[in-house]
Amino acid sequence: MSAPLNSADFTANAHRALGDAHLQQALHVSRDGFIAKRTKAVARLPEFEALRDAARDIKAHTLAHLDLYLEAYEAKVRACGGTVHYAATTETANAIVLDICRRHGAKSIAKGKSMIGEEMGLNAALEAQGITPVETDLGEYVIQIRHEMPSHIIAPAVHLTKDQIAADFHRIHKGLPPERDLTEPAALLTEARKILREKFLAADIGITGANFLIAETGTSIIVTNEGNGDLSQSLPKVHIVLASIEKLVPTLEDAGTLLRVLARSATGQDMSVYTTLSTGPRRAGDPDGPEEYHVILLDNGRTKMLGSDFAEMLRCIRCGACLNHCPVYQSIGGHAYGSIYPGPMGSVLTPGLFGLDHATDLPNASTLCGACESVCPVRIPLPKLLRQWRERAFARHLGPETQRLGLAFWGFFAKRPQLYGPAVRIAMRGLALLGGRGRFRGLPFANDWTASRDFPAPQGETFQAQFAARKKT
């Protein structure tokens, strides 16, 4: 079992998203918030650009020595009484979790937010064995009761309005007075806090993700604002950490540098409320904490990316800044991408992890405006990587035939400047003649463009002609 994927339906999904009034309202609310908060946090830290360079270098260094840092990390976890499991695939990772659950007779699981858990389709795998997973991050809890995928890697329910969430709580939380007032977000939070508190205290096993793993000390780090991850991992008898192999960093200082850029890029906080460093299980004399500490290290396509032209993507620290700043994501939200990893990072990662055949449209779901790269805390050249996927899709004939024909037609002229200039001149004069000084409401071969706006009729000389004329003077 692994995450459901329907990226093949991107075009239809995107059309539906644009017409979804609830979604558009929710996206409108979130868009300005994320960008303004990040801008403010960055402005308060003059060293931010230098920290981005340092963050990039730390991840690049770690990836280049990943085998050795993994060995060092594993030895440290063992020395502290923890167990490290390796899983090449999501199937193996799920089997390891289920095996631990079986050994402990676990019935109920408290889950902190984990994208690796999403990638594994872990909730479905647990439910199939009669085990109840409870998502404890507020946003994840909301999408769990709606049976949806997260639409954002750090704000999973960002596509929903408070009225939709209130309707879900009225539907799901039976036994509470049906006439209770849930119009305010605070009332929703209070209700979720009360209900989830009981789940935390009753859980047999806690599962969290990891933002970073530290080789120096065998430590896993989680970052949350709610405190749900900490309750998930300190109350149950067993703590399972789900992490992919590229989460590793060498030292405490390296983790500190990445933490300095993570929250600022993600939510515009200098630090998230809770940053928790966990090293092994409960020690002698400890009054609380898990008796067993397991780390599951997942590959699932990452080693394949490491040896490819897409290795830079493995620097990603999952802050979500590229989603927040992407004009395409801002317009259609995360679900349209059909992958748990949406937005620019997802459009590079999804074909890398799950195969280009299932995600041909995603690298095209970008204007290549470069906003993503300009905010990426580890300086991943996302537009370059998106272009590389486009080239591969083209080489493998994965795109539509009309696109190939159009490109071949354009390419014929583009490769022959002596034809290109005159041809464009004739075409533009023709259009100018037809359009006068006005605008076209429709144009052959450009229906998609003119469906939502008019096409201005060309005026004056072509760009190349004007450029040549100005160069002379």
Added chain:
Amino acid sequence: MSDRAKIFADIRRALGVTGTEAARRRAVDERLADPPESVIPVRGQTADPVGLFRAEAERVFATVEMVATAGDVPVRIAGFLRAKNLPPRLRKGTDPYLAALPWAATPLTLDEGRSDGADQVGLAHAFAGIAETGTLALVSGPGNPTTLNFLPETHIVVLEAQKIVGDYETFWCELRAAYGAGAMPRTVNFITGPSRSADIEQTLLLGAHGPRALHILIVGTVSP
């Protein structure tokens, strides 16, 4: 082939290495033993780390009060609880610093040990404070059970002024000095303000799953 062997083989194939190259091992060993210098924000390099800590902590909605001497802490806590209309009862661990405070002079009832979720107020003694971001660092153990940091709705933390460091780099050094290089307490909790969520329409709400209020008493300064 085990998944472990397969993953290591795949990484080494991808990187074009065998894992036995002496230069790579040396690079890794050296970095682990002696981390390279970080980019340290100048913000933390202040002559007044206590003032910076306070300002940053208040920015994220913690409340801070200054206490001249440790002996005043119980009275100040009793006053804080009374002002908040909370019962004069709190739970703490066996931390010797907290145990030595003059609690008998107050009407406070003290429970000891981990929380089972029924307590309204938790009390902890911070290992350190990091001025750069107004962050508390608490370490787990019988002295300060981790559950006390998350289950009670009100979290009170006593922080000695001389334990406030400017930046994270200084903090890592303090941690290594206390626990040994490469060793860690089971849990280090960095806490920056009370718990919150913005998952509903990006509306910031305090008091998600963790404490709704975080009150910090900085001991050993006389500034207001």
